[in-house]
Amino acid sequence: MDINQIQEKLNSLSGWQAKYREIMLLGKQLPSLPEPLKTTEALVKGCESNVWLHIDLDESQQRLVLIADSDTRIVKGLLAIILACYNHTLPNEAKDIDAYLLFEDMGLIKHLSPSRGNGVKAIVERIQQQVNMLQ
């Protein structure tokens, strides 16, 4: 599913249990990071759970490749949504994407507690930081 499909799907579901079920399903479809990639350097600070994130450019050295994992099902689902926003975009395009805003639009930030909401913020900030370094 691309990000528009995800957004449509989540918006069509009523009730938070259904939304979280879908988010966890998205997380299940996200491949797990191999243990050696769960390094301290890849840990995103400011999240309530462990989040590991790697960003690089693809073989053609043009488009972004993001891989990420979390030890919680819900955050892994949130990561799947964030990755769908940024994966395969050009670094220049990625700079203009604000996944946090998208989460706000879907009502997810309001529902997640500030520390968890800030977790999303921390992940998005980390992506933006690394995109800048890749350019």
Place this chain on the structure above:
Amino acid sequence: MIEQLRKDFPLLHQLVDEQPLCYFDSAATTQKPQSVIDAVSHFYQIENANVHRGAHTLSADATTKYEAVRDKLAQYLNVHRNEVVWTKGATDSLNLIAHGLSEKLTQDDVIVLSPFEHHANIVPWQQAAARTGAKIVVLPASKEGVLDHNASIELIHDLKPTILSICHASNALGNIHDVKSLIEASKAYSTITVVDGAQSFMHLKPDLTQLDCDFFVFSAHKTLGPTGLGGLFGRFELLNSLPVYQTGGEMIDTVSFSGTTFRQAPEKFEPGTPNISGVLGFGAALDYLNNIERDALIEHEHALYQYLISNLKNIAGVKIWGDTTHNIGVVSFTYKNEHHFDIATLLNTYGVAVRSGHHCTQPLMAHLNIPGTIRVSLAFYNNQQDIDTFISALIETIEMLEE
């Protein structure tokens, strides 16, 4: 009786995401009865004036009422009014004590803590130890999270510690510690004993004269009172011998540019304008606690706790941590390898408010070898309906996680 008491807590009667709130986070902060809320707003509406100064009526009345709460507190804890100091909370109290006692420490001194301590009862001592070279030793506990009482007593006899600082009840697991016998054991070595009463103040109403500790700390907001206020008890001579912590107005005797003299305890530890509205609100909280029938309340809390753990034990895969025999009504559990965050987040969609994580006790979680737990903490205003809602929400949560 409980249904009547519940009506006194306006916050409990609200919907969260269109579902009735089930509040199980009282170990983090308790809800407030209307009388406490009224006392705070009444102060600002009608009584607001600074205390301990000014000849005008408002100031005199505010001072009288403010100081009357010190009497109420001293009475509640069965100590003398000069032995209680108002602070910002238990954390502030522990910092004041550790800072003060650190002047007495050298590298030959031992500070004994338990593995159950909140970070607030670890870090100030670590700082004191780092400054002075004193050593910190931790009491032994089982893998399930129960203090090994006999081995702890033995260790105290071996170490002859300078300071023993231990929680009366664990915030993470709810265990009640037999602090009285630990204090007794350490008396032979003139150990200075500090009890973290943040969790016991409301549930156990400790009699400090009987407990015979040197210091005791608490937070008002965990005992029906407002946030930003707490206090400490210190045995007068020892308390008064501590150096000043923060300085400023109110706590001084005379000030000149050649030098300053300080007042006696408790004033010497209370610089600046105090949290007057907080103290008055807390006075209402103490009145509330004093006016309810304590035995019936304890019986109710105990029955709720038993009902909760027996229901939880029926769910295969749930592991309850800590001491379920001596407990203030806190259940800390894990479910298989599921992350506490997922469970707590899903429970929230049913209106169930629990705490998840390490509960500011990372060393304890490391000892138990888990990243965290889900903590259900009860207060007397919870009822059986709350627990039924929680259990059915938990069962549905587990089903959702295992789909």
